[in-house]
Amino acid sequence: MATTDRRAEPAPTASAAMEGNGPHHDVRLATVAVAFAVLQLCYAVAHMDLGWDESVYLSQVDPRNPAAFFSAPRSRGISFLVAPVIALTPSVPVLRVVLVLLSSLALFAAFRVWEPLLGKGRVALAALLFAGLWITVLYGPEVMPNLWLALAAVAAVGWFLRARRDAPGLRRARTGLAVALAAAALLRAPDAVWLALPLLAACAGLRAWRTPGTTAAVLGGLAAGGAQWAVEAYTRFGGIGRRLALSSDTEGGMGAHLGAGLRASYRALNGPQLCRPCRIAGPSVTHSLWWLLLPVLIAAACALALRARHREPEAAAATLLPVACALALAAPYLLLLDYAAPRFLLPVYALLALPVAGLAAHAVRAAGASGGRWARLASGALLCAVLTAHLAVQIEELRVNTADARDTTVRYRRAANELGRLGVTAPCLVTGPRAQPIAYEAGCASAQTAGNNLSHTTDYIVRTAARIPTALLYDTRHPYLPPYARRWHFHPLPGTDWLAYVP
Numbered sequence: 467m468a469t470t471d472r473r474a475e476p477a478p479t480a481s482a483a484m485e486g487n488g489p490h491h492d493v494r495l496a497t498v499a500v501a502f503a504v505l506q507l508c509y510a511v512a513h514m515d516l517g518w519d520e521s522v523y524l525s526q527v528d529p530r531n532p533a534a535f536f537s538a539p540r541s542r543g544i545s546f547l548v549a550p551v552i553a554l555t556p557s558v559p560v561l562r563v564v565l566v567l568l569s570s571l572a573l574f575a576a577f578r579v580w581e582p583l584l585g586k587g588r589v590a591l592a593a594l595l596f597a598g599l600w601i602t603v604l605y606g607p608e609v610m611p612n613l614w615l616a617l618a619a620v621a622a623v624g625w626f627l628r629a630r631r632d633a634p635g636l637r638r639a640r641t642g643l644a645v646a647l648a649a650a651a652l653l654r655a656p657d658a659v660w661l662a663l664p665l666l667a668a669c670a671g672l673r674a675w676r677t678p679g680t681t682a683a684v685l686g687g688l689a690a691g692g693a694q695w696a697v698e699a700y701t702r703f704g705g706i707g708r709r710l711a712l713s714s715d716t717e718g719g720m721g722a723h724l725g726a727g728l729r730a731s732y733r734a735l736n737g738p739q740l741c742r743p744c745r746i747a748g749p750s751v752t753h754s755l756w757w758l759l760l761p762v763l764i765a766a767a768c769a770l771a772l773r774a775r776h777r778e779p780e781a782a783a784a785t786l787l788p789v790a791c792a793l794a795l796a797a798p799y800l801l802l803l804d805y806a807a808p809r810f811l812l813p814v815y816a817l818l819a820l821p822v823a824g825l826a827a828h829a830v831r832a833a834g835a836s837g838g839r840w841a842r843l844a845s846g847a848l849l850c851a852v853l854t855a856h857l858a859v860q861i862e863e864l865r866v867n868t869a870d871a872r873d874t875t876v877r878y879r880r881a882a883n884e885l886g887r888l889g890v891t892a893p894c895l896v897t898g899p900r901a902q903p904i905a906y907e908a909g910c911a912s913a914q915t916a917g918n919n920l921s922h923t924t925d926y927i928v929r930t931a932a933r934i935p936t937a938l939l940y941d942t943r944h945p946y947l948p949p950y951a952r953r954w955h956f957h958p959l960p961g962t963d964w965l966a967y968v969p
Contacts, residue, residue, distance in 0.1 A: 492590075494586060494590035495581070497590075498590055498593045499573050499574035500570070501594075502573055503566050503569075505864075506566045506570075507566055509861075509868050510864070510868055511559070511566060514607075514871060515558060515872075515876060516558060516875060516878070517610075518878075518902060519609075521534065521903040521906035522534045522902055523540075523609045523611075524548065525902075525906050526542060527546070527548065528906075529552075530556055531906055531909055532912075534906060534919075535912065535914065535920075537716050538713040539713040539717060541651075541652060541695055542652070543611055543614070543653035543654070544609055544653060546652065547614070548565070563607075565607040565608070565609070569614075573593060573597060573617060575621070576624075576816075577593040579628070580620070582628065583627055583780075583784045584784060584824060592819040592824075595819040595823060595853075596616075598856070598860050600867060601809055603860075604864060604867055604871070605809055611653040612654075612813070613809075613812055614649070615654050615812070618646050618647075618650040618653060619646075619661050619813045619817055620817060621642065621646040622643055622646035622661065622665070623661075623665070623817060625642035626639075626675070627780075627784055629675065630780070631676075631677055640683040643680070643687060644690070645687065646687065647661070647684060647688055648688075648691030650687075650691060651687070651688050652692075655691070655695035656710075656798070657798075659692075660795050661794065661795055662688055664787065664790040664791045664794050666681070666685075667790075668783075668787060669681045669684065674779075717803055718742075720798070720802040720803060721802060722802070726803070726804040727802065727806060730806035732754065732757065734746070734807065734808055735748070735753075735808060736753055738867075738870065739808065739867065739870070740807045741806050743805060753863065764818055764821060766825055767785055767821040768789055770825070770828060784820075785821045785824060788821060789821055792813070795814050795817070796811060826849055830849060833845035877962045880960065881939070881964060881966075882904050882905075882908035884960060885904070886908060888937070890908060890966075892908075893935075894908065895910055895913060895936045895937075896911070896912050896938075896939065897912065897913045897927055898937075898939030900939055902919065913926065913927060924948065935968070937966045937967065937968050938954065938968075939966060940964060941964055943963060954968055
């Protein structure tokens with residue numbers, strides 16, 4: 467359970483290290499952030515080209531390439547984040563390295579908000595638990611919003627807890643809360659609303675946060691970050707309700723799926739990066755044990771917090787509120803979808819790492835209280851051994867999924883290079899399966915006449931093919947050739963499973 471007790475231990479024991487009773491200039495959180503950067507550079511950056519979603523987000527702000535169709539569920543925050551980099555250089559390695567540095571700094575900044583609440587040792591452990599997940603490392607250097615939403619959520623909940631009535635630095639805490647929620651809304655507007663619901667409930671039901679200023683910070687941050695999404699809803703989709711309806715259609719129809727999302731999330735825990743439809747077998751118990759134990763650990767942390775809520779109400783809130791926000795963020799993905807991607811739950815894992823770290827510190831302290839110094843050291847050593855084994859499993863999953871991502875993106879680049887040799891060069895158009903990432907690699911526009919990225923008509927494809935170089939991608943595993951392309955010439959794309967039909 468989290469605690470605000472800051473009394474120094476007589477010796478630098480394992481419990482003291484975990485409770486944050488270290489020196490004023492504590493380096494543990496900074497060390498975790500540096501290790502996070504090193505892991506990204508070693509595993510997730512080298513030789514990795516752009517993925518499908520990345521090409522869509524980048525194309526919105528890339529001055530060298532046409533913008534791909536931007537579907538209703540997406541938000542533009544991650545595009546705004548990378549816009550200065552892509553404006554200066556088209557180099558993917560440079561972009562990756564910049565994102566490594568930014569994500570590591572953001573990890574440090576987001577979790578540091580919690581140090582006055584939990585102590586430096588517990589916060590460093592929570593950051594390590596989150597940064598050690600293969601999903602976190604893989605998405606650190608990618609142009610994807612989920613990790614950034616997770617860090618914004620950690621910062622928002624931390625600033626909210628620090629914005630209690632009569633707390634020191636109240637204005638700063640409210641400003642931080644508004645900024646963090648605005649960032650979350652820019653990155654994923656609907657998710658930011660789910661995140662804010664428990665915060666607004668706390669504003670209404672808890673005296674320490676029942677102030678107009680804190681409520682205004684929550685609502686103001688949401689409004690500031692969600693304004694762009696709302697304006698785009700009216701200018702492109704016909705209103706907020708219509709955009710939400712289109713988003714639901716794109717996601718396969720959001721609604722009560724009777725645990726399908728939960729089952730899919732478990733099956734996709736260690737990959738693939740998108741499980742849709744999710745019909746694969748689940749991971750082995752050894753590689754999923756942490757996920758299966760997570761509800762038990764969270765329940766134990768909440769039970770301890772509830773038991774001490776009258777004695778330490780602020781400490782109890784520092785355990786219960788992140789759990790409430792994590793459950794709110796998990797709800798649409800576990801209950802309303804019938805497919806999964808491991809990245810969807812990154813904000814959930816980031817928030818739950820905080821009470822789990824608090825529970826671990828409590829266990830070590832309780833062992834010391836009952837068995838003395840040696841029991842405390844033994845429990846600390848056992849915790850380190852379990853954490854080491856967990857990180858070893860995560861590193862192996864990171865290696866496998868990084869290789870899989872690399873193979874997929876290399877095929878996109880091979881296809882784009884072959885289209886160039888066939889004369890499909892800018893200005894040009896690519897349509898068919900996987901048109902968006904391959905078109906971006908080739909410097910072409912993309913168009914789809916069906917599916918989630920429906921953007922143009924068949925007549926548009928035919929008219930455009932008469933003016934500029936055009937290619938239809940054809941997947942031999944899912945054969946369908948539109949009538950307009952049946953007189954076109956086909957060419958195999960070496961190193962892929964696809965053909966290219968060109969007029």
